[in-house]
Amino acid sequence: MRFVAALAAVAAIFIAVPAAAQGGPPPPKPVIDPLEGVGVEGTTRVPIVVPADPENTWVLDLSTGGRVSIRLRPDAAPKMVEQIKTLTRRKFYDGVTFHRVIDAPESMAQGGDPTGTGGGESDLPDVPAEFNNLPHARGAVSAARTQDPNSANSQFFIMFGPRLGFDHDYTVFGRVIYGMEWVDKIERGEPPANPTRVLRAYIASDNPPPYQAAPAPAAPALPPGETKATLPQ
Template structure:
């Protein structure tokens, strides 16, 4: 318990004071702004990392690399998914993260329904880093298995217009939609 309390205090000290959301400007097949309310009470360490990356501009010009009809749109690979950088590669997008450490899972009772934002990870529950996904529809199989970090409160029409993947496992082929600017709101 003490270790979790210390981790929570450290995460709050490292991040902005109680950031409440993200405004994500999206361009491509989808065009517009999506607002996400961040859920610090459910996932304080994940929210601290997301807001730190957003404040640094790490999410600006990052593509949606994996988009599955009726399921979700995934983005946030700041290593290989950031257009205009030397490392950018649509083939590698989805395999990278940030320079920060992976995060321990912060699972909750929050259900995965349309508009819920969760952290992407590998098979290890403690491997979330920078990538996240936005749900198009309910997926109860994800409940308690992936960390919920937020909810879309406006712009779900923009989310629903994001270019769908047609490649293996929902990989986006051709020109991807992109988060042109991600801003922390208070």
């Protein structure tokens, strides 16, 4: 009888385990990470942390009042990134204006023309199209071109908002990672009445100095023999 009782006790334990499992809390739901999506059930996925890459970080000091940092993407557009880096180190972009700045539907600021007219470019050869899967989302930096897909050179545009109709038609080669508030302040117009300028452009690995604001405009010269107090109001 003791042997039978022992078997009954063991059976009760095995029967109780699944019953307890059925009556316990439900299995944990998949953890959703904003950067990584759905994780493995019951686990937390670690967000992707992209390491700093100073050699592929483009720095633009704008006359709107601050510094903009752009993560270049040589993995997606190696030729355009190399063109941008070469021109930047030649100081080509220093002083260049944003000559075409429009809101919806295009929603972008275009610059990179040394003449400020939209018809100029650098003396480097044009860059062939490198259309890729990077979207024209807010902050995307893309290569401007003519009707010829292989005519990108020095001009670029920064997106204020998404314009996915540009995807696979223009070459995205970077994205703003810091200072988008200064991009938003770029003067609008075609051309703007008082265009925003790139004061200085750098590649971050070249150890740029801190941002320096544009000098205040000089006061207009007074006519000979007159003082400020005698000028008409």
